[in-house]
Amino acid sequence: MTLPRPVTTPRPTAITRPHRVDLFIALSGLAVGVLLWFFGLYTSADRVFEQRWAALVPLAVMSACEAGRRTMPRAALIVGTLAIVANQFTNGNLVTVLMFTDIVYAAVVYGPPAQARRVPYTTGLITVAVTIGLLVWWQNALALLVGVITGMVSFLPAMTGAIVRNHREAAEAARLRAEQTALLAEMDRVQAVAAERARMARELHDMVANHLSAIAIHSTAALSLDEPATTRQALTVIRENSVAGLAEMRRLIGLLRDSGGDTEPAAAPTLAGLDALVGQARANARPSGLVLVLDDGGESDAGLPAPVELAAYRIVQESLTNALKHAAPGEVRVLLGRGPDALTVEVTSPYGERPGPTAPGSGAGLVGMRERVALLDGVFEAGPVTDHEGHRRWRVRAELPVAASDEERA
Known part of the structure; x- marks a missing residue:
């Protein structure tokens, strides 16, 4: 006989x-029992205690x-068991028997886990023992009827309580x-929102910072130099960068607003656009005495994954923006090295005090570059170094793994 495993929740x-x-x-049971006793409705007769009041003691x-x-x-079950046994020596009361069945049920449902497991087995053994004992003693079918009644009073409520407790568990x-x-779904949602916000922050910074830095530097130059030609050149650069920055902002806003997929999303920047990027930066950096050089390590036959191309493009873009803000006059070199396992991006610029107007920096650019490389499990370095000629230069170097699936390369 397999019984349902009861709930193991702790009880006070x-x-x-x-x-x-x-x-x-x-109180209801006591009132009904007294009413039955008053009208002389007993469960049996010819008991040890034939006094009418004796049946009221087990009832109370x-x-x-x-x-x-x-x-x-637990205490209710023990005392109730003694009361139901005492009830058999009186004329008996039906309400006493019914309340005992409820006490057995409650002992399994509300009792400690150990008691809840023992009561069904104990009542089952008692039912079997009573039936066998009466069969041996009486040797007639009445013993089976008494055994069934015993099971209905004890074992059946215990089994019902075990089933109810198991369902509650x-x-x-x-x-x-x-x-x-x-909770896990909410954590995933929060993490996804945080990751999307970080991605949007990187994209917004990388797209707009270059143009705004050029605008800030050239507007400062235009205000500080009283030369019509220089002012006109600075205003031309300012206009070009403001128009380009506005176009980038419109593209980003369009992507954020496009929820139905009715419009084609703008293509993400790739390494094929590095020439145009360096050319634009070269025009912005010319008044600051910076010379930009792009050294591409050669085209690879295999296509690069889109995330790698986007990260490399943004790293070069942000590095040129930082050079425009802080680099001393000299050569800014962009080096791309493509290997079978990784794409190396290196941007070096003169390191030292910059003469003339500068644009303030917040440090978000280096954080964004480091995050991009970390998302691709790459290696990122940024800091001052000494070249082979003994000159101090600021170097940004990133190694981006290019191993990708066919779907990513498509």
């Missing part, structure tokens, strides 16, 4: 006040046990799983 150990529902059941004790069925299930486990699933 301290005795508390009886539940109001239990008090109502106890069982009512008290009903009041503690939820707060003291399953419901509680399902609720906990639902809460955990909701």
